[in-house]
Amino acid sequence: MSLDSQDPRAAGSDEPTVELEFELNGSVEKQAVPTSTTVLDLLRNGFGKRGVRSSCERSVCGACTVLVDDLPVAACSTFAFDIDGTRVETVEGLAAHDGTLSAQQRAFRECGGFQCGFCTSGMLMLTTGLLRANPQPDREEIREWISSNTCRCTGYEMILESVERAAELAREREPDEESS
Amino acid sequence: MTDAATPVAIADQPIVGRNLPRLDATAKVTGRAVYTVDVEKPGMLHAKVLRSPHAHARILSIDASAARSMAGVTAVVTRDEIQGLNCYGTYVKDQPIVASDSVRYVGDVVAAVAAEDERTAFAALDLIRVSYELLPAVFDPQAALDPSAPLIFPEEPFAAFPDYGDGASGTALSGHNVSYEFRYQTGPENAWTECDYIFEDTFTFSRMNHMHLEPFATVAVATSEEIEVWTSTQSPFPMRQELAKIFGLAENRIRVNVPLLGGAFGAKNGPKTEPIAIRLSQLSGGRPVRYSMATEEVFLTLSQHDAVLTVKSGLKADGEFVARQSRVLLNGGAYADASPLVAEKAGYRMPGAYRWKRIDSVCQAVITNTVPAGAFRGFGATQATWASERQVDLIAERLGLDPLELRLKNVKNLGEDFVPGETPIDSDLKHGLNLVADAIGYRNRDRSGNRGMGVAIGLKDGGGVNKPAQARVKVTANGDVVLNCGLTEMGQGGHSALCQIVAEVLACDPQRVKYAPIDTDNTPFDQGTNASSGIAVMGQAVLQAAERVRNSVLDFAAENMDLDRESIRLVNWQIIDSDGKTHPLSPHIMHSFGGTGFEFTADGYFKVRGSLRAPLEAPCVFWEIGWAAAEVSVDPETGKVELLQLVVSGDAGKVVNKLGCRGQDEGAAVFGLAQALFEEMRYNDDGQLLNAEALLYRVPLAEDIPRRFSSITQEQGHGAGPFGAKGMGEGGMLPIAPAIAQAIADATGGQLTSLPMTPERVYNAVRVAQAHQRRG
Ligand code: FES
Numbered sequence: 035m036s037l038d039s040q041d042p043r044a045a046g047s048d049e050p051t052v053e054l055e056f057e058l059n060g061s062v063e064k065q066a067v068p069t070s071t072t073v074l075d076l077l078r079n080g081f082g083k084r085g086v087r088s089s090c091e092r093s094v095c096g097a098c099t100v101l102v103d104d105l106p107v108a109a110c111s112t113f114a115f116d117i118d119g120t121r122v123e124t125v126e127g128l129a130a131h132d133g134t135l136s137a138q139q140r141a142f143r144e145c146g147g148f149q150c151g152f153c154t155s156g157m158l159m160l161t162t163g164l165l166r167a168n169p170q171p172d173r174e175e176i177r178e179w180i181s182s183n184t185c186r187c188t189g190y191e192m193i194l195e196s197v198e199r200a201a202e203l204a205r206e207r208e209p210d211e212e213s214s
Numbered sequence: 215m216t217d218a219a220t221p222v223a224i225a226d227q228p229i230v231g232r233n234l235p236r237l238d239a240t241a242k243v244t245g246r247a248v249y250t251v252d253v254e255k256p257g258m259l260h261a262k263v264l265r266s267p268h269a270h271a272r273i274l275s276i277d278a279s280a281a282r283s284m285a286g287v288t289a290v291v292t293r294d295e296i297q298g299l300n301c302y303g304t305y306v307k308d309q310p311i312v313a314s315d316s317v318r319y320v321g322d323v324v325a326a327v328a329a330e331d332e333r334t335a336f337a338a339l340d341l342i343r344v345s346y347e348l349l350p351a352v353f354d355p356q357a358a359l360d361p362s363a364p365l366i367f368p369e370e371p372f373a374a375f376p377d378y379g380d381g382a383s384g385t386a387l388s389g390h391n392v393s394y395e396f397r398y399q400t401g402p403e404n405a406w407t408e409c410d411y412i413f414e415d416t417f418t419f420s421r422m423n424h425m426h427l428e429p430f431a432t433v434a435v436a437t438s439e440e441i442e443v444w445t446s447t448q449s450p451f452p453m454r455q456e457l458a459k460i461f462g463l464a465e466n467r468i469r470v471n472v473p474l475l476g477g478a479f480g481a482k483n484g485p486k487t488e489p490i491a492i493r494l495s496q497l498s499g500g501r502p503v504r505y506s507m508a509t510e511e512v513f514l515t516l517s518q519h520d521a522v523l524t525v526k527s528g529l530k531a532d533g534e535f536v537a538r539q540s541r542v543l544l545n546g547g548a549y550a551d552a553s554p555l556v557a558e559k560a561g562y563r564m565p566g567a568y569r570w571k572r573i574d575s576v577c578q579a580v581i582t583n584t585v586p587a588g589a590f591r592g593f594g595a596t597q598a599t600w601a602s603e604r605q606v607d608l609i610a611e612r613l614g615l616d617p618l619e620l621r622l623k624n625v626k627n628l629g630e631d632f633v634p635g636e637t638p639i640d641s642d643l644k645h646g647l648n649l650v651a652d653a654i655g656y657r658n659r660d661r662s663g664n665r666g667m668g669v670a671i672g673l674k675d676g677g678g679v680n681k682p683a684q685a686r687v688k689v690t691a692n693g694d695v696v697l698n699c700g701l702t703e704m705g706q707g708g709h710s711a712l713c714q715i716v717a718e719v720l721a722c723d724p725q726r727v728k729y730a731p732i733d734t735d736n737t738p739f740d741q742g743t744n745a746s747s748g749i750a751v752m753g754q755a756v757l758q759a760a761e762r763v764r765n766s767v768l769d770f771a772a773e774n775m776d777l778d779r780e781s782i783r784l785v786n787w788q789i790i791d792s793d794g795k796t797h798p799l800s801p802h803i804m805h806s807f808g809g810t811g812f813e814f815t816a817d818g819y820f821k822v823r824g825s826l827r828a829p830l831e832a833p834c835v836f837w838e839i840g841w842a843a844a845e846v847s848v849d850p851e852t853g854k855v856e857l858l859q860l861v862v863s864g865d866a867g868k869v870v871n872k873l874g875c876r877g878q879d880e881g882a883a884v885f886g887l888a889q890a891l892f893e894e895m896r897y898n899d900d901g902q903l904l905n906a907e908a909l910l911y912r913v914p915l916a917e918d919i920p921r922r923f924s925s926i927t928q929e930q931g932h933g934a935g936p937f938g939a940k941g942m943g944e945g946g947m948l949p950i951a952p953a954i955a956q957a958i959a960d961a962t963g964g965q966l967t968s969l970p971m972t973p974e975r976v977y978n979a980v981r982v983a984q985a986h987q988r989r990g
């Protein structure tokens with residue numbers, strides 16, 4: 035995994051830097067980083083968000099998927115300067131502060147939507163983005179949406195079921211909206 | 215989790231077999247799971263390697279002086295820095311830490327650098343000057359056998375081979391560019407005279423990359439006296455042993471720690487990033503060195519074996535199978551790695567699921583100038599099953615028989631010998647065939663619109679060869695349990711299943727059982743996590759350890775509480791007596807032992823009995839079976855295949871974790887369907903890999919999965935593991951490609967003999983079939 039070692043805050047003085055202000059899992063962060071820094075470097079090495087995984091670093095596998103203003107983005111292939119002024123969410127922000135798991139997390143846990151777990155952060159962020167765009171996706175839409183990411187272990191069927199279940203659990207949490 | 219109330223087991227509900235979430239679920243859905251790539255040590259350096267641009271070349275000189283003097287670089291390893299260190303590999307020790315005399319494939323490692331950060335390491339690599347003298351190269355296993363082909367190892371490497379039993383033999387370095395040859399024969403030679411028909415066919419099998427999402431990674435802290443690594447390996451103890459041999463150190467000077475693995479599929483056996491990280495750390499004054507590959511490097515490190523398989527089968531007029539002869543050539547790539555073992559299995563498994571009077575098989579692992587090939591999900595059985603099952607379908611067509619009926623006629627019965635001296639078949643193979651056939655409606659299929667169906671079966675001996683495993687279970691005074699054993703968790707759910715077994719025996723909530731981190735100093739010995747051995751072999755050791763702990767707790771209770779030993783039970787760390795009265799254990803333990811109380815500890819051990827008659831040193835622990843049925847529709851104008859239905863089934867023997875079993879079979883099936891239809895490492899004529907990176911290498915996505923895709927987990931109950939369990943995870947891959955191939959033949963008449971079944975190949979096969987029809 036290339037450049038995994040770069041702590042963007044410890045960058046050499048000869049590299050041009052850029053000032054960033056963005057929201058990370060709900061808290062406002064300010065940071066000066068070299069212009070070449072990727073969002074993956076920034077989150078993993080600058081902010082210790084090790085739940086953001088890195089695999090292909092070619093925008094193919096989706097293991098590094100985070101949400102930027104509600105949309106899934108490959109963190110390995112996005113420059114840090116692109117997230118200036120945005121709202122960034124990682125897997126670390128899904129559970130409540132007291133540790134209560136979100137609907138997506140509970141669904142993946144319950145339906146076994148993971149095996150080695152390396153794709154799981156990305157899959158959970160994809161699911162979060164999908165359910166925000168459409169709280170009641172049908173299987174075709176889920177399949178299409180999930181096809182941006184690779185899972186080498188599960189055979190996908192249990193991931194598809196996990197996403198369906200996540201939608202169900204999210205709706206259960208809002209019974210008023212459900213009945214209206 | 216820490217201040218949560220103590221979880222308790224639900225009375226009278228078995229833990230084994232329940233649809234429980236896995237114990238690693240919370241860590242994985244919160245992103246807190248720790249893999250080797252997440253390991254960080256203070257002062258950690260970073261390694262990068264220089265790889266050969268040539269498929270075969272002699273190294274004339276290496277000048278690394280500029281790299282060595284670069285600021286931020288702490289060490290450079292070239293052939294000069296590995297003097298006196300040994301080569302590695304299974305049976306055949308032919309792979310050096312970095313190339314010494316010559317490079318043998320595009321991507322072979324020539325030099326390595328450790329630096330303060332990865333950018334500096336990359337920059338230093340650019341300063342290393344290597345001059346090569348190009349040598350002729352060979353990429354095809356058939357061509358490599360020719361005495362006029364370049365000899366890839368002019369000096370014979372160190373080699374050894376095992377003591378086989380009846381009918382089997384192995385020879386290392388048996389021929390020109392052959393690293394290992396396995397032979398197996400049984401039954402009377404004259405069986406061929408009984409045959410009314412004899413057919414010979416040749417099949418080719420393509421090569422996949424494992425593409426586990428977590429790359430190979432190691433963090434090493436090493437001096438010339440002591441080595442510690444955190445590494446992504448499936449086999450901590452074999453790794454320790456191999457490192458001891460490479461570096462000439464006692465095994466107790468080496469400590470291997472294994473965090474969670476982000477997938478492995480066989481790739482994470484044997485040294486990968488370890489020796490380089492270790493050597494660089496030794497040369498950097500013992501500072502920690504991290505070597506984590508990029509995905510592109512993973513492609514250049516290990517792959518599956520492509521193969522050419524020639525199968526000759528003889529049978530009687532009524533379709534009864536009589537004799538089979540096979541010759542398999544595996545493309546082992548530039549270094550032997552696990553090729554000898556894969557050759558053994560690809561040769562041994564050629565009989566498939568069927569009854570033959572005579573078997574005569576030979577399999578050679580051939581050295582070529584391609585990426586080394588080694589262990590890969592299915593381990594030789596995928597290659598063998600492709601040819602074996604495909605030929606059954608070709609024979610059925612020639613004799614005008616239904617392929618399913620031909621299988622049912624010849625498939626072995628439950629309890630029948632696979633070959634003499636071997637464990638009898640421990641699944642009802644016919645039952646499984648009928649199950650998947652019925653699940654897709656094979657017998658009433660509608661073949662209109664270029665649709666067709668196929669059914670196939672694959673089997674492999676599971677549980678490893680002659681494999682021992684040990685485990686330790688400890689229970690604290692308060693009933694909290696620690697399970698200590700060397701099964702690595704690479705996604706298969708092994709840790710969770712083993713904790714469930716412990717919880718079942720101790721009648722406690724599985725959440726109370728912790729799987730201890732693996733390190734070779736403290737973890738009981740194990741031969742490695744492979745061959746689907748987790749549940750069947752390690753599971754037995756764990757079961758025994760848990761039972762022994764329970765017994766010592768019950769002994770303690772009987773003595774200290776004055777209860778009748780025979781009539782008490784342990785539930786939720788309480789003793790239940792014959793009257794149903796409960797007696798909490800903790801107060802008694804504290805009273806007896808004082809202070810912080812006591813830990814009850816016991817070890818478990820399992821190894822299948824050896825047998826001189828067993829062809830492969832010992833009878834296998836269990837048979838891992840995969841059944842599949844597929845329906846396709848084929849566009850004869852374009853050769854495009856649409857997979858309409860796929861049903862896969864495995865026999866868990868007894869389910870320990872339902873979600874785990876299902877995931878293993880479905881995951882394996884998707885590997886199979888990818889190999890069947892599109893996934894393949896492609897080389898050009900110069901031996902350059904054309905698609906050795908994620909952008910160009912196509913792995914299956916959710917949209918590639920058929921709309922109707924399901925798995926049936928059978929629990930036939932004959933397994934040798936705890937409660938009758940068997941291993942899972944490889945069997946599901948075996949029958950997929952042949953089932954799809956037969957479905958294509960059923961739909962169009964086109965018979966495919968090569969993988970993957972690309973539109974071009976399908977189109978050509980359909981054309982050939984149409985030409986035959988017109989002539990006929
Ligand atoms: S690591 Fe970013 S897409 Fe693969």
Ligand code: FES
Nearest residue numbers: 149153185186187
């Ligand atoms: S769970 Fe391993 S890659 Fe998805």
